[in-house]
Amino acid sequence: MWMKTREGGAMRRMLGWALCLGTLAWAGLAGAQNADDYRGGWEAGANDPHIYEFSIRGQAVRGIYCTRCSDATTLAFVDGTLGAQGLSFTVTHVRDDGSTAYLEHATGRLEGMELVVEGKRVGAGGAHFTYRLHKDPRGPDPLVFVPVTRLPRGTAPVAPIIPRGPMRAAGAPWVAPGPWEQLTPARVAGVWIGFGTGINKQYFIIRRVGNGLRGMVCGRCDNPFTMAALDDFTIDGDTMHFNILHEDWGDGDIPFYKHVTVHVADNEMRAVFQADHPPKEYALFPKNRNPGTSLIGPIPARATAGNDL
Numbered sequence: 469m470w471m472k473t474r475e476g477g478a479m480r481r482m483l484g485w486a487l488c489l490g491t492l493a494w495a496g497l498a499g500a501q502n503a504d505d506y507r508g509g510w511e512a513g514a515n516d517p518h519i520y521e522f523s524i525r526g527q528a529v530r531g532i533y534c535t536r537c538s539d540a541t542t543l544a545f546v547d548g549t550l551g552a553q554g555l556s557f558t559v560t561h562v563r564d565d566g567s568t569a570y571l572e573h574a575t576g577r578l579e580g581m582e583l584v585v586e587g588k589r590v591g592a593g594g595a596h597f598t599y600r601l602h603k604d605p606r607g608p609d610p611l612v613f614v615p616v617t618r619l620p621r622g623t624a625p626v627a628p629i630i631p632r633g634p635m636r637a638a639g640a641p642w643v644a645p646g647p648w649e650q651l652t653p654a655r656v657a658g659v660w661i662g663f664g665t666g667i668n669k670q671y672f673i674i675r676r677v678g679n680g681l682r683g684m685v686c687g688r689c690d691n692p693f694t695m696a697a698l699d700d701f702t703i704d705g706d707t708m709h710f711n712i713l714h715e716d717w718g719d720g721d722i723p724f725y726k727h728v729t730v731h732v733a734d735n736e737m738r739a740v741f742q743a744d745h746p747p748k749e750y751a752l753f754p755k756n757r758n759p760g761t762s763l764i765g766p767i768p769a770r771a772t773a774g775n776d777l
Contacts, residue, residue, distance in 0.1 A: 504619055506555060506576070507723060508716025509692020510583050510601035518599045520576075520585065521684070521697050523713040523723070524550055531713070532682075532697045533559050536776050538689040540659050540673045540769035544572075545682050554578065559587075564769060566653070566676030572597075608693040608717040609668070614749045618693065619716040628749075642762075646733040648706040653681050656708060656730075658766025660737050663687060671772075672737075672763055674698065685712060689775075693717050698728075706731055712741075720747050737763040 503524040512518045521531045531546040548557025555576035561569040574587025574597075583601040588594060608616045608626050615625035649655065653676050663670040670687030686695035693716070700711040712726040724744040731738050740760035 503550060504621065504716075505578060506550060506583070508619060509604065509695060510585075511604055511692050512599040512601045517690070518585075518601070519692055519695075520546065520583075520601065521692060521695060521713075521715065522546065522555065523697055523699070523715050525723075527551065529555060529557055530697070530699060532684045534684065536690075537684070537686050537695060538671055538772060538775040540671070540675070540767075540772045543673055543675055543684055543769075545675075545677055555585075560677065562675055562677050564657070564676070566678050566680075568678075576601075603716075604691045604693050606691055606693065609688075611719055614719045614747050616717060616719055617722055619722065642760075644733055644738070645736050648731040648733055650706055651703045651708050651732060653679070653703070656703075656732065656737075656766065657681065658768055659772055660763035660765035661767070662739075662761055662763035668694075672698070672765075673769070674701075674766070675769065681710070683710075700725075708732075714743075719743070721745055735764055735766075737765065739763060 506529075507522050507524045509519065509521045511520075517535050518533070519535070519537055520533050522529055523531045527549050529546065529548040529550050533544045533546055535542040537543070544559050544561040546557050546559055548555060553575070555574075557574055557576070559572040559574065561571070563569050571590040572587050573590065574585050576583050576585045578584075579600075581602065585599045585601060586597070588596050608618055610616060610626050610629050612629045612631065615628050617625045657674050657676050660672040660674070661669055662672070664687075667688050670685055671689060672683065672685050674681055674683040681701035683698035683701075684695060685698060688694050696715070696718075697713045698710050699713060700709075702709045708730045710728050710730075712728060713723075714720070714726060715723045718724060718726075720743045726741050726743045729740045729742075738760050739762075
C-alpha cells in the first residue's frame with residue numbers, strides 16, 4: 469500500500485512515467501516492425517548477387533532466395549516468421565527430385581535503408597554468412613495501360629505505356645496444340661518461358677520441394693522488382709493452380725495474390741491469370757480478350773546452370 473507522503477507521491481509519479489515510457493517504447497518497436505518494411509525483394513551485390521523475396525501475411529513469412537536468378541539451380545525457398553526483432557527464417561535448397569540438399573538458418577533486421585541478413589549453413593561446411601541488402605533503385609518495369617504500384621506506400625506509381633494510334637486488330641484465335649495432359653509434379657517441374665523475348669522475357673521456374681511444388685517468376689531476372697515467388701500449388705487431373713505472390717510491386721493494390729490456372733499440352737503451358745483485386749483499367753478489356761498466354765517448356769533446371777544476367 470502506498471504511503472500518502474511527498475515521497476510516496478513522487479514514487480507514484482516515477483512509476484507512472486516508467487510505465488508510460490515502456491508503453492511508448494513497445495509501441496515504437498511494434499511500429500518499426502511493420503511488415504511493409506520487410507516484404508518484397510532485396511538484393512546484395514552485382515558481382516556476388518544474393519536476392520531474397522519475402523511474402524508476409526501476419527507473422528508468417530515465406531518466399532524465395534536465388535543468386536543469378538535465371539539460373540534455376542540457384543533457386544531456394546524461404547519459410548519463417550516476423551517478430552519484434554525482425555525476420556527469422558530457414559532457406560531450403562533442393563535437388564531436382566525435391567529432396568533437401570541443405571538448409572540455411574538466418575535472421576534479418578533493418579538498419580536504416582538496409583536489411584542485414586546473417587545466418588549459417590547446416591552441413592556442407594557450416595559456413596557463416598552476412599549480407600547487406602537493399603532495394604533495387606530501378607524499380608518495376610511499366611505495363612501497357614496499367615500503372616504499377618510499389619512500396620513504400622505513397623511512392624508515385626510507375627506510369628503505364630500508352631500505345632500510339634489504334635490497337636492492332638486481334639489475329640486468328642489461339643488453337644490448343646493437343647489434348648490437355650494429366651499433370652504430376654515431375655511433369656511440370658522445370659523452367660517455362662514466355663511473355664516476349666530477349667532480356668525481359670519471363671522465366672516461370674517450378675521446382676519440386678518434397679512432394680510438392682514451389683517456384684518463382686522473373687523477367688528480367690536481376691531486379692527484385694521484376695520477380696515474385698510462386699506458391700500454393702495444387703494439381704487436379706489436367707489442371708494446376710498456383711499463386712504469384714505480389715508483395716512490393718504489381719498491377720493492383722499491394723500486397724496481393726495473382727491466381728494462375730494452367731493446362732499443359734506437349735511443350736506448351738496455357739496460363740490464365742486473375743488478381744485478388746485487379747486495377748480498374750482492366751475493366752476496359754472484354755473478358756473474351758483474356759484467353760490466357762502460352763509458356764514454352766519445360767527446360768530442366770540444370771540446363772539453365774550458368775545463366776548470367
